[in-house]
Amino acid sequence: xxxxxxxxxxxxxxxxxxxxxxxxxxxxxxxxxxxxxxxxxxxxxxxxxxxxxxxxxxxxxxxxxxxxxxxxxxxxx
Numbered sequence: 001x002x003x004x005x006x007x008x009x010x011x012x013x014x015x016x017x018x019x020x021x022x023x024x025x026x027x028x029x030x031x032x033x034x035x036x037x038x039x040x041x042x043x044x045x046x047x048x049x050x051x052x053x054x055x056x057x058x059x060x061x062x063x064x065x066x067x068x069x070x071x072x073x074x075x076x077x
Contacts, residue, residue, distance in 0.1 A: 003047035010050060020055040023048050 007023050014021040025048035028034050040046060 007047055007050060014050075014052050018054075019052055020059070021050060021052045023050050025049070 011021045011023055025046075028038075029046040029048055035044075035046065038046070
């Protein structure tokens with residue numbers, strides 16, 4: 001949980017400074033032959049890789065469902 005919190009906060013900070021970032025957990029995060037090449041020691045794990053860079057276009061918002069289609073209210077609001 002703490003690794004996830006660190007990664008999410010790093011992404012938010014990078015975006016707040018105008019950069020683009022992406023957090024991926026790719027095969028390399030689990031490859032026992034490559035982990036030592038990244039400096040990962042015995043018994044350690046990788047939460048993922050965070051790629052940081054710049055972009056020439058604004059971020060595209062993904063489609064989102066209407067709130068009424070995904071939320072059910074129980075009782076009175």
